[in-house]
Amino acid sequence: MEDRETIIGLEIHCQLNTKSKMFCGCSTDFRDNEPNTHTCPVCLGLPGSMPMVNKRAIEFALKVGKALNCTIREESEFSRKNYFYPDLNKAYQITQYDKPLAEWGKLLIDGDNGEKEVKITRIHLEEDPGRSVHMGTTDRGKYTLVDYNRAGIPLIEIVTEPDLRSPKEARKFLNKLRATLEYLNVFDSEKEGSLRVDANISIKGSERVEVKNISSYKGVEKALTFEVTRQRNLLRRGQPIARETRHFVETRGITTSSRSKEEENDYRYFPEPDLLPLRVSSWVESIELPELPDARRERFIRQYGVSAEHAKTLTGGLKLAEFYESVAPADPALAATWTADYLLGELNYRDFTIDAMPEDLFRELIKLIKSNAITDKSAVEILRIILDEVKEGKGPEHPQAIVDRLGLAKSSEDLVMKMVEEVVAEQPAAVADYYAGKMQALNFLVGQVMKKCRGRADPGHLNTLLKELLDKKV
Amino acid sequence: MVTAEDVRKVAKLADVGIDDSEIAEFTRQCSGVLEYFEILDTLDQNQQLYRERYNILREDEVTPSLSQEESLQNAGQTEKGFFKAPRVM
Amino acid sequence: MAKILSFTPDDSVHAFLTTIPEVTYGEGPLSGVTVAVKDNISTKGIETTCASKILKGYIPPYDAHVVALLKDAGAAIVGKTNMDEFGMGTTTENSAFGPTLNPLDKNRVPGGSSGGSAAAVASGLCDVAIGSDTGGSIRCPAAFCGIVGLKPTYGRVSRYGLIAYANSLEQIGPMARDVKTLSRLYSVIAGHDPRDATTVNKPYSHEPSANIEGLKIGIVEEFFGEGVNPRVAEVVKEALATLESLGAVVKSYTMPSMKYALSAYYVTCTSEASSNLARFDGVRYGPGLDSAKSWHDAYSEQRKEGFGKEVRRRIILGTFSLAAGYYGRYYQKAQTARQMVRDDFERIFRDVDVIAGPTMPDIAFRLGEKSDPLQMYLADILTVPANLAGVPAISVPCGKIDSMPVGLQIIGKYFDDEKIIDTAFAFEQEGV
Structure with a gap:
């Protein structure tokens, strides 16, 4: 059954x-x-x-x-x-x-x-x-x-x-x-x-039930899930399913019999x-049809190089797709990730639609992320601040203003540390040599970081940072 | 030939009240008339009525509505700008 | 400049349900012409009841299209006339407010359902009147009261504001004591209305002409057959002879669809009525419902109290015709029969210009004479074919039996209302 x-x-x-x-x-x-x-x-x-x-x-x-x-x-x-x-x-x-x-x-x-x-x-x-x-x-x-x-x-x-x-x-x-x-x-x-x-x-094989009065998208899956469970339970107990009309009671998430x-x-x-x-x-x-969701999804993959999953999400609503296209020029990949993976979640949490997020502010945020001026963690914080300000009915601040107000700018220390981490990840052989006691390996790694930041760091300080990082990992 | 039961059922469907005392009279009269209509059933075609004109449409333009006062002016009972009707639940 | 006339008629025949003691009117082709309007046509600010208790006190917030046209033409609308409740009847006895009497014999009915309009014109209480004709409701009282009445081609006059009884059959039309006046009134009310999808852009601006030399008239044998008083048939045949003497050519035809016509008519009109009259639920207009009761109880009680027996009978007949299990036998077949009637007319009209015959099978009935519904319905047999087909038809007085008038009915081709008006005019000019 x-x-x-x-x-x-x-x-x-x-x-x-x-x-x-x-x-x-x-x-x-x-x-x-x-x-x-x-x-x-x-x-x-x-x-x-x-x-x-x-x-x-x-x-x-x-x-x-x-x-x-x-x-x-x-x-x-x-x-x-x-x-x-x-x-x-x-x-x-x-x-x-x-x-x-x-x-x-x-x-x-x-x-x-x-x-x-x-x-x-x-x-x-x-x-x-x-x-x-x-x-x-x-x-x-x-x-x-x-x-x-x-x-x-x-x-x-x-x-x-x-x-x-x-x-x-x-x-x-x-x-x-x-x-x-x-x-x-x-x-x-x-x-x-x-x-x-x-x-x-x-x-299949049992009577059909009509469920009326479902007035929200979320309600449909809820009402039907309730109904599938109800009908399967009846069958499991060997009871017949009545051919009837039932009403969905949204507040309680159940259906009730209305008339036969x-x-x-x-x-x-x-x-x-x-x-x-x-x-x-x-x-x-x-009648000239506009571009429909499937066509737009294909185009997003082609034009912006976004993943199939992201393309599907971003074309799932007209305003969302338009929003993405307006912010994509800043950086298509970052814009896709930040719209689909972060922004939508924050909007959902607040019961907001895409209209809540001013496009120019989001574009500015993407630029800040792209230029490495802020960390991902700060970017999420900025996103939340903007949406909360919208929720309170305030005119939302510009991301740069939030960065300045809260001092979220990546310090140069952050940047240097990031490069140190990158070099350690990129040079497993040298790292292994270091652990094997070859001190020249440390000099080699310092040299690599210097190359990355085009000489704009103090080699002695890099030496300390690298040693700290590598010794911590042991 | 329609029965008193048929008439009762149809009167309920039409929501037009008929007293018990009227049922016999309505049944007799409706029977007579419906029997007269039976001649239609001797026609075998089910031809649709042909309508020569089609696509009579208006442009999507907003025209003034009545005021709330005008809308409610003939209502038996109102409350806070609504029409008031008996319970349905 | 608005002018005022006072209107205090001695209405001994109960033609009016509402009169306007001080009527304002303006300039225009009908300036100062007194017009009575049937009480199923909406008049802004003036009670409009359809002669039904269920609409007692109902004041429309808008004017029917024809009423607006009449006002623009300077007409003085003097009152609202009595009728069979919602137009359902052939005698005006089915008014919730009492019958109208025939001005020529107060023991007889004026015909219906526009009996008040006909009686008001026939007794000289007003110059002209507006009626509505679903299955003969203008022509029948015109014939019984000895005046002229026109059912225009379907679509030639806007129905916007006419309280619907059977939408696919009915038309608003003019009633007057002579053809020329009727023609003047018709030229004001005909024309396209963007609010009525069934109207066409065919205004009427015709001057009646009495020259009918060479006019081809068709006679339908069934119009002189069973159920038609032989004395009425005789008077009408004399009228036809008069038309021949004026140069018309008469030729005889049969119309096999006539045996289905009355059933097709009653199935269609009661079906549409059962739906049209469902809106009288006491919520938006009409007496308020008892809100202590449940919806269905309050509603069916309201309708039992508010509608007369004939109205409830027709609602039930119409509900039968549309109900599951009956629809195919009644409503659907009625449409087939209706198309057959149209086809018959079309065939005859390939040969002739107009069809002529009696308007009614008999002269005006005595009050209370017809009590059985089916017997009453049978009286409409000669008028319903024009409504089923949508073609125009006019009734013009053509003689008398026992000092009661007989009407000559002239039926025309689609949108050839001019031709039947000319024919009626030619006959009228020759005198009776």
Whole structure:
């Protein structure tokens, strides 16, 4: 039973970053605004109002379709999905049903067993509902507050085939998808709730469970890992898995049963009579795709000589890749190491995105490292100071100013010591001779250091340093 | 032929309240009408309605929204700028 | 300069739900013309109820496109007219606020669903009116009240602000006592609206012409068949003879799709209505919900209290038509039938310029005469084909039976509203 496969398919809802809503001219920039201020007769669902399709939303969805190698349908159309919920402004959602915009695509990911193709079933357009806030505690005292600012934000729903085999693969797929959407500039991953995931998960041969309401990238792997364990435990105990819909409770990292499939709504889909069909398959030819993550990764290896691992990390998000390209001229290799291995960790620790690090300061830091003016240890300290200053809302100091303020400049002593160490490492034969009691070997080593620093050291002092180092090693 | 049970189920799906006292009448009337509709099922094609016009779109331009006051003006109950609705959980 | 007129009609037929005692109006082609607007068309700041309790007190924060156009043309909007609740009816008896009476015989209905608009015009309470026609709702009351009513080609008038009953079928249209006035009103409300995707850019600026020499008129046999009062058929045939005497040529056709038309119509309109009317949940407008109850309980209670029986019946019929297990049998097949109706019209219109026949199978019913829903639906059989196909149709008075008017229906090709208006005008000029 343990070797029975885990089967996962995802449905990803992603908000498109158009200026106006899907079917009306209200602004999509609502996040810091009072409730019900980005609303009009259309997105409030007032009687008599009519939807009108935002052309840019179609163009964005087509871009995604092209990037995911989909076939664009000759004719697609909008349908109504009928169900009742307070935040659903018209008591139906305008979506696409049997004629979605795009079908049959694929996305290459770095799977559990090497590169893997995940098939995309369909991509369709729809509108976001409003937002419900559940209030009150006692049963009769409970009520719902509704804000329609979000109602009508354009969404694409991307549905995959059940091609994923582990929660980790699901996370990798999402990361790749997110990067792709970012590169296409159709989506802002930093906006709260801009990407939501439903997952279908089963253990081969058993019933399928749908997990809804996963609203963060990190949540997906967590929710699926919980679900795999739960389902495998049930099977181990010989209990059946119920075909049902479960909700992910992010705060507790668990899924809970919400309703069984039998009770599932009959959505009574039918074509939206107020909108006409789309015939946009020919538009894709004129869509120029930007460089996508895979291509950029290859270019980073080629152009900057970075390792495959670093290239993958650095192209994993649009802003990160752009950041790297802006700091790389200082020294591509150092910039790659310091971005991928140090900066990202520090950002993660503080829950920061790459935006937090001013490019000019980072470039200056790389230059200081490159010129040997500071030690690696000091560089990390400077990085932390800058990010902490950003966190406190202060204007961050320049690295050189921090170096001066804290006296982090490498003394000449540091430099000389470094060269002494290098020579000892480079001349194992002379070192062996020294240990064998041949004192000329020490003179030879002093000479080598003198050569390295082009005569800018005191030979007597070097003699002492070398002796100390070599004697310590015994 | 639809039964009282069918009507009850559909009334629930439509969330349109029907009193028990009305069920018999609704069932009889709906049965009659749905029977009349049966003639459609004698058609064997499932032809889609042809729509000549397509790609009627608007540019992505922001137009003014209503004010919060205007948005809420017809609401039965509001609270702090929100519409107030019954509990759903 | 805004002008003011006072409007205090002696509304003995209950044509109006709301009247505006002091109406301001401006300059323009309709300056000072008094217009009544059906109560399913949104008027900013004026209660708009669709004759339903569920919208009692609802004040739209915006004007329907046609209302804005009327105001721009200087029209004086004097009030909102009674109707069958949400447009669902053929008599205006299904109003939550009581029926409208026929001005020609107060024991009879004015027809529906735009019965208030027709009665207001027929009794001279206002100059013209705006109605909406989903399956005959302008033409039927025009015929029953002895006035002229036009259902324009689908897409010629914006529906933005018309509270939807069945979006794919309905159009807003003009109603008047004579064709020329109707034409004037139509020229103001027709045209493209960027907020209604189904409108086309075909403005109307036609001067009716009575010359119909050589006009080819098609007669559809089924329009004179079973269910049509022979006396009505007789009056209409005389009208056709009049048109022939004016130089028109009449030719007969059959329309096999007619046997599916009424079912296709009712399946489509109830399906769309079941979805359209779901938004009346009491959250954003309408009476507030009892928040001590759970959502579904409060919601279904609200709708039981707020909607009349016919509305709930049609919501249930529409929900049946769209539900899993029924969709393929009803909604989908209705679309097939609808295409057949279009194909039939297209075939006949390859030969003729217009099709003519009776508007309604009978004269105005007595109040309360039709109580069975199906019997009521059957009365729409002659008007629904134009809605299914989207073609224009006009009803013009063509005679009387027992001193009640009979309407002659003239159906035209797509976007050839001008031709049916000319035909109606030619007939009207000849006199009845």
